[in-house]
Amino acid sequence: MSKSEDTESRTHDSSHDTKLMHIVAHTPRGKGILDCIQCGRCTSSCPMARQTSRYNPRRLMEMITIGLKEEVLSNTPWYCLSCFTCVDKCPQGADVGEVIFAIRNIAAREGHIPPGIKAQGGNIIDTGKISNPTKSILKQRQEMGLPEIEPSDTEELLKILRKTGFDKIIGHK
Amino acid sequence: MKDSKSVLVVGGGIAGIQASLDAADRGFKVYLVEKTPSIGGRMAQLDKTFPTMDCSICILAPKMAECYRHSNITLLTYSEVQDAKGSIGNFEVAVLKKARHVKEDKCVGCGICTEKCPVKVPNEFEMGLADRKAIYMPFPQAVPRLTTIDEENCLFFQKGTCRVCEKLCEAGAIDFDEKPEEIVLNVDAIILATGFDVFNPKAITAYGYGKYKNVITAMELERLICASGPTDGYILRPSDGKEPESVVFIQCVGSRDQRYNPYCSSICCKYAIKDAVLIREHHPEIDTYVFYIDLRAFGKGFQEFANRSKEEYGINYIRSNPGEIREDPITQDLTIWYEDTLTRTIKPLTVGLVVLCTASIPRPDNKKLSELIGVELDDLGFFRASHDIDHPVDLTVPGVYGCGFCLGPRVGDIPHSVMQAGAAVARMSEELAGMEEA
Amino acid sequence: MKYAFFIGCLVPARELSYEFAARKILPTLDVELVDMHGANCCAPFGIQSLDYISWLALATRNLCIAEEMGLDILALCSDCYESLLMTNTILKENSDIKGQVNEVLSEIGKEFKGEIEIKHMIDVLYEDVGPEKIKNAVVTPLTDLKVATQPGCHLVRPKMLHFGSVGGYDELDELVRATGAEVIDYDGKEICCGGPIRDTFDKYSRSLINQKIKAMKKANVDCAVTICPFCFLQLDLGQREIQTRFKEELNLPIFHFPELLSIALGFKLTDPQIRDHRISINHILEKYNGYEVSS
Numbered sequence: 001m002s003k004s005e006d007t008e009s010r011t012h013d014s015s016h017d018t019k020l021m022h023i024v025a026h027t028p029r030g031k032g033i034l035d036c037i038q039c040g041r042c043t044s045s046c047p048m049a050r051q052t053s054r055y056n057p058r059r060l061m062e063m064i065t066i067g068l069k070e071e072v073l074s075n076t077p078w079y080c081l082s083c084f085t086c087v088d089k090c091p092q093g094a095d096v097g098e099v100i101f102a103i104r105n106i107a108a109r110e111g112h113i114p115p116g117i118k119a120q121g122g123n124i125i126d127t128g129k130i131s132n133p134t135k136s137i138l139k140q141r142q143e144m145g146l147p148e149i150e151p152s153d154t155e156e157l158l159k160i161l162r163k164t165g166f167d168k169i170i171g172h173k
Numbered sequence: 174m175k176d177s178k179s180v181l182v183v184g185g186g187i188a189g190i191q192a193s194l195d196a197a198d199r200g201f202k203v204y205l206v207e208k209t210p211s212i213g214g215r216m217a218q219l220d221k222t223f224p225t226m227d228c229s230i231c232i233l234a235p236k237m238a239e240c241y242r243h244s245n246i247t248l249l250t251y252s253e254v255q256d257a258k259g260s261i262g263n264f265e266v267a268v269l270k271k272a273r274h275v276k277e278d279k280c281v282g283c284g285i286c287t288e289k290c291p292v293k294v295p296n297e298f299e300m301g302l303a304d305r306k307a308i309y310m311p312f313p314q315a316v317p318r319l320t321t322i323d324e325e326n327c328l329f330f331q332k333g334t335c336r337v338c339e340k341l342c343e344a345g346a347i348d349f350d351e352k353p354e355e356i357v358l359n360v361d362a363i364i365l366a367t368g369f370d371v372f373n374p375k376a377i378t379a380y381g382y383g384k385y386k387n388v389i390t391a392m393e394l395e396r397l398i399c400a401s402g403p404t405d406g407y408i409l410r411p412s413d414g415k416e417p418e419s420v421v422f423i424q425c426v427g428s429r430d431q432r433y434n435p436y437c438s439s440i441c442c443k444y445a446i447k448d449a450v451l452i453r454e455h456h457p458e459i460d461t462y463v464f465y466i467d468l469r470a471f472g473k474g475f476q477e478f479a480n481r482s483k484e485e486y487g488i489n490y491i492r493s494n495p496g497e498i499r500e501d502p503i504t505q506d507l508t509i510w511y512e513d514t515l516t517r518t519i520k521p522l523t524v525g526l527v528v529l530c531t532a533s534i535p536r537p538d539n540k541k542l543s544e545l546i547g548v549e550l551d552d553l554g555f556f557r558a559s560h561d562i563d564h565p566v567d568l569t570v571p572g573v574y575g576c577g578f579c580l581g582p583r584v585g586d587i588p589h590s591v592m593q594a595g596a597a598v599a600r601m602s603e604e605l606a607g608m609e610e611a
Numbered sequence: 612m613k614y615a616f617f618i619g620c621l622v623p624a625r626e627l628s629y630e631f632a633a634r635k636i637l638p639t640l641d642v643e644l645v646d647m648h649g650a651n652c653c654a655p656f657g658i659q660s661l662d663y664i665s666w667l668a669l670a671t672r673n674l675c676i677a678e679e680m681g682l683d684i685l686a687l688c689s690d691c692y693e694s695l696l697m698t699n700t701i702l703k704e705n706s707d708i709k710g711q712v713n714e715v716l717s718e719i720g721k722e723f724k725g726e727i728e729i730k731h732m733i734d735v736l737y738e739d740v741g742p743e744k745i746k747n748a749v750v751t752p753l754t755d756l757k758v759a760t761q762p763g764c765h766l767v768r769p770k771m772l773h774f775g776s777v778g779g780y781d782e783l784d785e786l787v788r789a790t791g792a793e794v795i796d797y798d799g800k801e802i803c804c805g806g807p808i809r810d811t812f813d814k815y816s817r818s819l820i821n822q823k824i825k826a827m828k829k830a831n832v833d834c835a836v837t838i839c840p841f842c843f844l845q846l847d848l849g850q851r852e853i854q855t856r857f858k859e860e861l862n863l864p865i866f867h868f869p870e871l872l873s874i875a876l877g878f879k880l881t882d883p884q885i886r887d888h889r890i891s892i893n894h895i896l897e898k899y900n901g902y903e904v905s906s
Contacts, residue, residue: 027663028663028701028708029663035431037429037466038514039425039429039466039493039494039514040466040492040493040494040511040512040513040514041494041495041496042496043496043512043514043519044493044494044495044496044497044510044511044512044519045379045496045497045510046496046519047799047802047803047819048808048815049512049519050510050519051815051818051819052815053517053518053519056512056517056519058512058514059517078660078808078811078812079808079811079812079815080807081764081803081805081807081808081819082656082659082764082807083764083768083802083803083807084764084765084768084769085496085764085768085801085802085803087768087769087771087772088768088769088771089379089496091425091429091430091431091432091494092429092430092431093431093432095772097769098769098772101656101659101660101663104660104661105660105661105662105663108660108661108662109662113661114810114811116657116810116811117657117660117661117810117811119810120657120658121657121658121661123652124651124652124654124658124669128651128652129620129624129651129652130620130621130652130655130657130658131620131621131624131625132620132624133623133624133625134624137624137625137627140627140883141623141627143883144627144631144881144883144884146623146627146630146631146634147646149623149624150648150649152649152650152651152652153649153651156672156719157651157669157672159718159719160665160668160669160672160715160716160718160719161665161668161669163668163715163718164662164664164665164668164715165662165665166661166662166665169661169662169665170661499798
């Protein structure tokens with residue numbers, strides 16, 4: 001583990017946004033924030049928290065309630081595996097893993113998106129899929145007698161995603 | 174017209190015992206109904222009581238004996254309420270006295286029958302950590318002091334063979350032909366004191382109870398730590414009978430948990446402190462840890478006791494709700510993964526024994542009693558008070574009262590159960606006296 | 612038993628053996644698969660991270676296609692399953708959100724009605740077909756084969772958000788036992804394969820794979836079985852990456868469950884199927900006569 005990973009999260013030099021918790025609580029996946037009692041069951045069960053001290057879901061919930069917006073919306077929530085172990089284990093139904101999606105959505109609107117995720121969004125707009133076959137795979141499909149992969153109706157998808165503002169969120173031209 | 178007022182008390186634990194004694198001393202004719210073969214309840218199973226560390230059975234046993242002796246108390250053990258009708262001043266209650274197959278007036282409690290009975294079954298009083306026989310006395314201080322044949326396991330009742338106890342009993346107390354008997358009682362009032370059950374932590378699979386032998390419940394630990402228990406008070410692991418190097422207590426197992434029991438059971442923090450201290454007293458070499466969410470040591474003398482447990486006994490307190498327990502298949506040691514929420518560190522702790530402080534939950538019998546008597550249950554399954562603040566021991570039918578943990582996790586400890594018993598008797602006297610005046 | 616077959620993107624683009632085996636064995640167990648025309652990406656966690664309504668609209672477009680077909684959906688990929696199941700459930704439960712999503716979909720003339728159910732292949736095999744029927748169909752029982760199952764996250768979680776507490780993994784284990792193989796427990800079975808952070812934090816992703824493979828090997832299994840293309844990618848390709856990078860011999864064969872079922876049902880794996888595996892499965896195929904020698 002590197003030195004930087006061991007250091008405490010940078011709480012002191014950040015401004016507190018007292019509205020953050022309310023904003024999160026009013027998103028469809030963020031309601032759980034109001035139920036958290038900081039017992040630590042989520043972090044104690046979290047497979048990612050065991051890999052790196054940079055990720056601590058209980059602390060993330062605490063940071064939301066305190067209003068440490070900068071930390072909350074930086075790269076921290078992207079460590080989550082979306083394995084939902086915390087949701088399964090939480091004794092209060094605070095649905096931590098769901099709250100993570102709420103804050104990722106807020107982060108995305110503020111422009112904090114990891115490149116890999118942004119690429120997935122771009123792929124969807126361009127091809128309707130996040131993963132597309134290579135030429136050799138297409139050949140192999142033929143060889144195996146598997147049906148052809150139909151292209152998605154990207155025009156339709158673009159209509160949907162323009163309507164929701166998805167293209168703007170990922171900065172797609 | 175009856176000469177004196179009478180009351181039916183349901184449940185022979187500390188709350189029911191105290192209510193019976195208080196009512197009997199006031200001149201009430203008391204019928205104390207208990208479904209198991211002996212009165213005593215949970216308190217009889219405990220080693221010490223918190224925070225004074227008094228010997229539990231030493232306080233309880235004299236009260237049990239007094240119940241037996243008191244001329245105003247009729248003990249109906251191994252009995253259950255079957256039916257109830259009427260109202261305050263005139264309840265008619267049918268009680269089924271189950272067949273014990275041992276005559277109360279003949280058995281002297283010598284124990285020869287138990288000694289020679291060939292059938293072994295898990296001992297409920299010892300939380301399954303030891304065996305009992307099919308003919309048995311639940312525990313040495315049992316009241317009444319006589320044995321009972323458990324039909325479900327007795328070779329005679331199951332296969333028509335054996336009858337060893339009958340051959341050996343010099344008192345001639347064994348009666349295989351005894352039939353259950355229904356008794357109809359006329360009483361002025363009813364006091365319910367059905368106590369609590371222990372939440373089965375198997376539901377929380379991540380803790381491995383039932384799968385890992387060295388994960389036990391706090392009630393099981395009470396028997397392990399008790400000098401008259403299956404290990405004579407030595408802390409020995411169920412897996413190998415060896416002393417663990419360290420013991421962990423985990424709080425809020427099934428309580429303060431929206432999926433199981435949303436409430437705080439109100440006693441676990443306190444008994445965990447007590448048990449951790451007892452372990453250190455019995456085995457100063459064993460390290461003890463208490464994992465807690467909030468250490469709720471409220472009440473007279475408790476915070477002081479918690480402080481002493483840290484300072485004098487070196488108990489380690491960790492603010493965390495652990496995520497999972499894993500067993501080393503070879504050593505059968507247990508590794509607990511947890512975040513210390515005060516230092517934000519995530520780490521494993523490997524220990525020899527884990528004690529789960531499980532929720533105290535309503536007895537399933539409450540439902541039947543509520544249907545028979547007409548008293549309401551609250552959303553959790555405990556008896557609902559007619560008014561939580563004004564009349565906290567009155568139930569929702571006039572003339573029916575409650576005391577002890579069956580009212581829910583108020584302050585579910587022994588002193589408060591005793592207080593509530595007194596309060597229930599006082600309220601009953603008051604209301605019945607009011608009826609006479611009217 | 613007839614289902615709209617939601618194949619997703621990862622399976623047809625990278626895990627042809629999974630698709631091939633599923634298309635082969637499901638019909639023999641009387642499960643008819645009807646391909647979905649014009650389906651798009653299910654909108655898994657990455658897309659869910661970006662925008663709530665966009666996720667639901669993308670997923671719902673697929674649901675509308677199945678509704679038009681009048682069929683419930685069968686998904687091969689646990690992430691597709693999770694996204695479609697959650698969307699279907701949220702829209703059925705919440706008329707406000709359904710209204711918002713339908714407004715978006717009105718742009719393309721589609722409307723969610725709430726007429727279908729979503730199933731994972733494992734649900735169908737367990738509930739519709741049943742372990743008994745599979746047991747009876749087995750011609751090559753996989754006797755003495757010790758298997759670690761990797762149920763993954765999204766088959767079992769977060770269903771509890773809508774369906775109460777879910778126990779977990781018994782269905783897959785029972786289906787594996789139906790082939791005659793033995794299911795061996797291992798440490799951290801419920802833990803994630805690390806797939807979701809493969810692109811973002813590869814170091815930790817690898818470490819999760821490493822721990823999982825090591826735990827499986829410690830339990831002395833002959834192979835592991837997955838039911839999700841991400842789990843397979845991680846445990847198979849990810850395992851080879853670890854082997855190459857750290858010069859460590861792990862060599863734990865990984866099977867898609869339908870492959871294992873194929874062998875038990877007497878279908879031999881073909882050459883291209885075997886080439887889909889980066890960790891050799893040959894010695895297991897030889898033992899159970901599951902290798903079709905190409906002409």
